[in-house]
Structures are given as C-alpha cells and as structure tokens.
Amino acid sequence: xxxxxTLSTSLLSLTIALSLILSACSSQGxxxxxxxxxxxxxxxxxxxxxxxQSGSATGNGSSGSVDNGQPSGTTDTSSPSTGTNNGAxxxxxxxxxxxxxxxxxxxxxxxxTITNVTALRLVDANSGWLGGSGQIAFxxxxxxxxxxxxxxxxxxxxxxxLNASKVWxxxxxxxxxxxxxxxxxxxxxxWKNAGTVPGxxxxxxxxxxxxxxxxxxxxxxxxxxxxxxEPANIVGEAYYHDAANGWAVQFDNGKYNFLHTSDGGxxxxxxxSRTTEASVTGSVIRSAGANDAWIELKGESGMTQTxxxxxxxxxxxxxxxxxxxxxxxGAGPAPGFTNNDTSYFGGTGSxxxxxxVVNSQIAYxxxxxxxxxNANTIMExxxxxxxxAVRKDQFTGYGNxxxxxxxxxxxxLITNDxxxxxxxxxxxxxxxxxxxxxxFAKPKTAQ
Numbered sequence: 001x002x003x004x005x006t007l008s009t010s011l012l013s014l015t016i017a018l019s020l021i022l023s024a025c026s027s028q029g030x031x032x033x034x035x036x037x038x039x040x041x042x043x044x045x046x047x048x049x050x051x052x053q054s055g056s057a058t059g060n061g062s063s064g065s066v067d068n069g070q071p072s073g074t075t076d077t078s079s080p081s082t083g084t085n086n087g088a089x090x091x092x093x094x095x096x097x098x099x100x101x102x103x104x105x106x107x108x109x110x111x112x113t114i115t116n117v118t119a120l121r122l123v124d125a126n127s128g129w130l131g132g133s134g135q136i137a138f139x140x141x142x143x144x145x146x147x148x149x150x151x152x153x154x155x156x157x158x159x160x161x162l163n164a165s166k167v168w169x170x171x172x173x174x175x176x177x178x179x180x181x182x183x184x185x186x187x188x189x190x191w192k193n194a195g196t197v198p199g200x201x202x203x204x205x206x207x208x209x210x211x212x213x214x215x216x217x218x219x220x221x222x223x224x225x226x227x228x229x230e231p232a233n234i235v236g237e238a239y240y241h242d243a244a245n246g247w248a249v250q251f252d253n254g255k256y257n258f259l260h261t262s263d264g265g266x267x268x269x270x271x272x273s274r275t276t277e278a279s280v281t282g283s284v285i286r287s288a289g290a291n292d293a294w295i296e297l298k299g300e301s302g303m304t305q306t307x308x309x310x311x312x313x314x315x316x317x318x319x320x321x322x323x324x325x326x327x328x329x330g331a332g333p334a335p336g337f338t339n340n341d342t343s344y345f346g347g348t349g350s351x352x353x354x355x356x357v358v359n360s361q362i363a364y365x366x367x368x369x370x371x372x373x374n375a376n377t378i379m380e381x382x383x384x385x386x387x388x389a390v391r392k393d394q395f396t397g398y399g400n401x402x403x404x405x406x407x408x409x410x411x412x413l414i415t416n417d418x419x420x421x422x423x424x425x426x427x428x429x430x431x432x433x434x435x436x437x438x439x440f441a442k443p444k445t446a447q
Contacts, residue, residue, distance in 0.1 A: 114146075115443045117414045117422045120402045121159040121167070125410040125428070129167065129188060130402075131156025132422070132440070136169055138188050143412065143424045143437040149188040154180065160203050160211075168205065168222065170197055181222040194222040201237040202286075212240045215265070228265035235297075236283035238265075245290045249297065251280040256335060258295060260317045271317025274336040278307060286357040291316040294323075294357050294385075303330025304370045306351040309337065312385040314360050323385025324365070326352070348377040348390045356403040360384060364411055364431075366401045376401055376415050380430055382408050391431035397423065419443060 119131035127140040129149075136150035136159065154171040157179060161167040165187050172179035183194040185208075197203060201214030211218045214237040216225040230238045233252045240246040244264050250257040258272040282298035292314050299307035310324040325344035327333045333341070349367020353376065357363045361384045367377040374394035381388045399416030409430050416422045424438040 112441050114148075115422065115441045116399065116416050117402055117424075117440065118400065119156045119159045119169070120404040120412060120414060121161050122404045122406050122410075122412065123161060123164045125406055127164070128404065128412070129159050129161070129169075130414070131159050131169060136188065136191075143426060146438070149184075150182070150191050157200055158203055160205060162205055162208060166205075166208050168194065168203065168211075170200070170203055172200060174200070176200070183221065195224065197222065198225050198227070199237070202239070206242060210243070212242075214238060215240070215246075217243060230265060231259050231268050234259075235280050236285070239285035239287060239293075240265075241287040241290060241292075245287070247285050247287065247293050247295065249280065249283040249285070249295060256280050256297065258293075258311070258317060258320070260293075262290075262316075269317075271313075272311075272320050276336045277338065278332050278335045280335045284355055286355060288357055288360040289314075292360045293317070294355065294363065296352065296355055297335045298352065299333070299335045300331045301351070302328075302332070304350060305330035307331045307334045308347075308352045309334040310347075310355070310365070310385065314384060321385050323381065324388070345388055347388075348379050349375075353377075353401045354403045356405055358405050358407060362405075362408050364403055364405055366403055366413070368401065370398060376413070378403075378411070378413060378431055380408070380411075382430075389431070391434075393425075393431070393434045395423070395425060395434075396420070417443075419445065 114132040114135055114137065117130050117132040120128065122128035126142045127138070129136055129138050130146070134152045134154055134156065135148050136156060137146040137148045139146050150169070152171065155173045157170040157172050159167065159169045166185055167188055168181060168183045170179050170181055179197040179200055181194040181197050182191045184191045197213050198216050199214050203211060203213045205211035209219055209221050211222060215228045215230045217228065217240065218225045228238070228240065228246065231248050231250055233250050234248045235251045235256070236249060238246055238248040244262050246261045246265060248259045248268065250259055255273060255275050257270045259268045260271045261268045278299040280297050281300060284296040286294045294310065294312050296308060296310045305328040307328045308324070308326045309322060311320045312323045313320050322344055324347045325334045325337050325341060326347045327337060327339045327341065328350065333339045347365070347367060349369045350371065351368040353366020353368045355363065355365050362380070362382050363385065364378060364380050367379065369375050369377070372394070374396050375398050376395040377390065378393070379388045379390040395413065395415050397415030397417040397420070399418060402414040402416070403411065405411040409428055411427050411431055413425045413434070414422055421442050422440040423436060425434045426437050427434045
C-alpha cells in the first residue's frame, strides 16, 4: 500500500512538472521556433535542378535598394522578393560550406519540413522564394506548393533577387560572427558559395556584380567587400542606395540627426535634427531612389509596447513627412514627440512589425500586439505615407512576421509561431481581402 501511495505521489509530481513546462512554452509565443546554428559555416549545400523553371530575366537586370518584391524594372523600384521553382527530386550541382563543389545527393523537394519562415522574396504575383529551417524553397503557383532548392544547416537570414534568374541568400543567425553568401544564376536550380557578408544588414544588389550591405559594397557579386566611412554615434546601420548615396541616423545628448552622403561617405550632411525625450533604440532605413528614404526610429519598450516613428523624404532630405507617430501608454512617446502629439497617424498594433517599401509611393508596414489573440496586422500607403489604410484582417502567430509585395495590390504575409504552423496569406487587392494559401509544418516541440 505504501509503495502504491509513493508511486501515485511521484506520478502526480511528474504531471505537475510537465504541465508547468508546457505552460511556460506556450507563453513564449513571441519566440521564433527555428533551430539556429551557432556555426558560421553553411554546411552542406544540396540543390535540386528544375526541369521547367524559367531562367530568363524578367526585366533589365537592374535593382534599386527598396523592398519592393519586384526584381525587374527600374532602379527606383527594386527590393527583396521571391522567385519560382518546380525542381526535380534529384540534382547534380551543389557546393559545400567550405567552398568546394560536390555532387548533390537526392533529397525530397517538399517543403514539409520548414517550420519557421525567416525570408521571402517575390519575382511576381505568383512566384517567389522563401527561406526557413535552413532551406530555400520556390513556388510558381502563388504559394500553394513549394519545391526545396537548397538544404543546409544554417538559418536563411535574407533572400534577394535581381530577376527570375539571379538570386542571393544570406546564411546566418544573430549569434553568427560572419554571414555566408550563396548565389544562383539559374533561378535557384543550382547554388554556389559567393563569399561572406560583413554583417547582417539588409542586402541588395543593383547589378549582378554590385551590391550593398550596411556600410559595405561589393563589386564582384559578394566575393570581396570594401567599407565606406560612416559617422560616429549612429544607431543601427548606415544604408547605401548606391555607390554615392547613403543614409544614417545619429543619436546623442537627447537629439537625433538624419545624415545623408552623396559622395560615398566622404562627407556627411545633417539633413534633419530633432530633440527627443525618448531614447532611440534602433533604426530601419530603406530607399527607393537616390533622393528617397524611409527611416523608422524605434523608441523605448514597456508593457509589451514599443514606441516608434516613421519618416519619409523624396527630395534628398530637404523635407520630411512624419508618416507614422506611434506613441504608447506603456512605453512612452515616439522619439522626437510627446504623448500630447495626437494629430499624427499612429499606426496599428502595439509594436512595429516589418516595413516593406515597394517604391517611393507604395509601402506596407506590419503591426504586432503580443497581448492580443491575433497578434499581426497590416497597413498600406499608396501616396508616400501621407495616408494609410489599416486592413481589417488580423492574423495569429507570436513569432517573426515576414512581408513581401510586388505592387499596390499583391502582398504576401507569413506569420510564425512557437507552437503552431507558419502560415502564408496573400492578397490581390491591397489587403482588403486575404486568403490562407499554405500552412507549413508544425514545430517539432508542438508535434
């Protein structure tokens, strides 16, 4: 009888312990459920050549420094996007993380093992690449089905494409000492090691050889990089639209400055200054042209809220539009403003989501609410930030938010969660109506 009582007590204790563990896991919905590798080596590259993927360029091969998921077109309307692939199940060309070429081993081309999506790049409204769980996959049917083109052991940090043929991917995690770069010239059918990227800043190419990441520039497709000069006391990373024009945010002694260079960092000019009660804790810069810049400043955080402000200029910094001023009760005012400034558009959500700039007029921005059942929202501007349309749909998922778009109508949104499947939503009317297109595999911890 005593043994039975002891056994029952042990089982009860075990049950309580497991319940507490599960409860703790479920409460961490905001944590991305990827399995980041601390290694800086991309591991084995496995590719699956496509039998029917078009390798022809869809435009003039030029790309600007914007997030517009349209790889083709003019230099002022380019940005990260994705491409299409309907690969065969086996491949013959691959490269390893050490830089040597090796024959690829047959792998499944299904994307069923991707549990956390970290990168997205569109070629057009129906085709694109995504990265997640160390893999790169391609779709050509609007995201309904995906074919894996690359499988490795390191996170896919970003994907950038000039057109349907030329695409790069940055491999690494926030803990990486360096970031590996792989590239493809046939739409992802074959990948090779292209070099390393000196930092995890936003990567964009303006030609098949010239690219930029933070204060660095490559002229040989990513094999080598040179560093531009940058100002002191900058917040976040400097951003170069091209070899001449760059932007940076400086913060010191209760004031922030927007700086612009037109000579490749030789000289920097302060184009806007503003005093601030709140600290500037981070910045995001995107550019749709030599005279265009979108600058997001993140403020302080508290009570699951983060204040922020988004500025936009189209004349090289002579005039700045406060497109979004997000003051909060829990985190205080947006940088450069007070909680009494209520005449500005305040955005959506309680913290900023991802900013995706298509061109100087069209941009999307996500919102996050970690205290809400449906944590993700989206808004769009088609007039350079003067007005915004907050879309009514709200989406589940407490992990990272991934956005890509091609124009004012076609937007893809992927939400991630620690315990549930990542989900792809798309819209063909600028977000008035979203459709659930694809659900990825559940995280292993939730299975």
